[in-house]
Amino acid sequence: MQLGLIGLGKMGGNMRERLRRAGHTVIGYDRNPELSDVASLAELVDKLEGPRHVWVMVPAGAATQSVVDELKELLSPGDTVIDGGNSRWTDDEKHAVELGLKGIGFVDAGVSGGVWGLENGYALMVGGDKEHVDRLRPIFDALKPEGPYGYVHAGKVGAGHFAKMVHNGIEYAMMQAYAEGWELLEKVDSVTDVREVFRSWQEGTVIRSWLLDLAVNALDEDEHLDKLRGYAEDSGEGRWTVEAAIDNAVPLPAITASLFARFASRQEDSPQMKMIAALRNQFGGHAVEASKK
Secondary structure (H helix, E strand, O other): OEEEEEOOOHHHHHHHHHHHHOOOEEEEEOOOOOOOOOOOHHHHHHHOOOOOEEEEOOOOOHHHHHHHHHHHHHOOOOOEEEEOOOOOHHHHHHHHHHHHOOOOEEEEEEEEOHHHHHHHOOEEEEEOOHHHHHHOHHHHHHHOOOOOOOEEEEEOOOHHHHHHHHHHHHHHHHHHHHHHHHHHHHHOOOOOOHHHHHHHOOOOOOOOOHHHHHHHHHHHHOOOOOOEOOOOOOOOHHHHHHHHHHHOOOOOHHHHHHHHHHHHHOOOOOHHHHHHHHHHHHHHOOOOOEOOO
C-alpha cells in the first residue's frame, strides 16, 4: 500500500521505517531536506497513486492546521488525510469538516510508542468513519504491535485523539506515583539501595509495568538522578484531559494533581520531577535539563 508521511522526526521517521519493513511504499516529507524523500508537499502528492492516503505527524495546533490547509488544495475527492500527531480532538472535528467539503476523508490516530515503536510497534487509537478506517487497516496492522492488542477503532472523528489524551492523563498520574514513591525511599535512612528496591518490583508485584522498567533503566544510568534538574514539561494532553473532565463533571483528582505537580517543578528543583523527567526521556526521548549543581 502507498502512504505519504509528513513529519519525519523521532516518531515519524521510525514509522516510515517500520512500514517499509512491512512492504509498504512510503514517501516521506520533512522540512529537513536530509530526512525528506521529496522537496515539497506538492511533489509528495504527485508521487502517490489515487486514492491517496497522507499521514500527518507534525506538532499540534498551527503546524497541523497549516499542513491540512495545504493538503486541502492539493488532494482530490476520495483521498484521505490521517492526523497521527497529538492534536486536540476538537481540531479533528474542524479538520474533518474542512476536508469533507472537498470530498477528502479524515481519520485521527492517537499514537503511543515513542522512540521504542520501531521495534515494539505503536499502540493506535483511531477515530473516523468506518469506510475510511477500514481502507487504512493494512497501514494500521503494520504499525501496531504483534498480537491481538494495540489497535482500536475508538469511534467517530475525534475519538482517537480523545482516547490518546486520556491515555496520556493516566500516564501522568502513574509517573507521578512512581516519582513520589522514589523520593520517599530516597529520603529515609533505613533504605540503602533504592534502585534495587525498584528493580525488585519488576516481577511479582501489582505495580510492575513498562514505566517501572524504564524507571529502573534511568536509575541504572544515574542512580540518584543527580545529573537531572527536577523540571518536567507538559505536552498539552494533561491539560486537555483535566479540561474535558471539568466539562463533563468527571472527578480526576490523581491526574489533576499530577499535572499541577509539573507546574510546581518549574518553581524549584523538585526531586520527584527528576524521576518524571527521566521517565519521559526513557520512553519518548523527550529532552531533559542538566542539574545546575
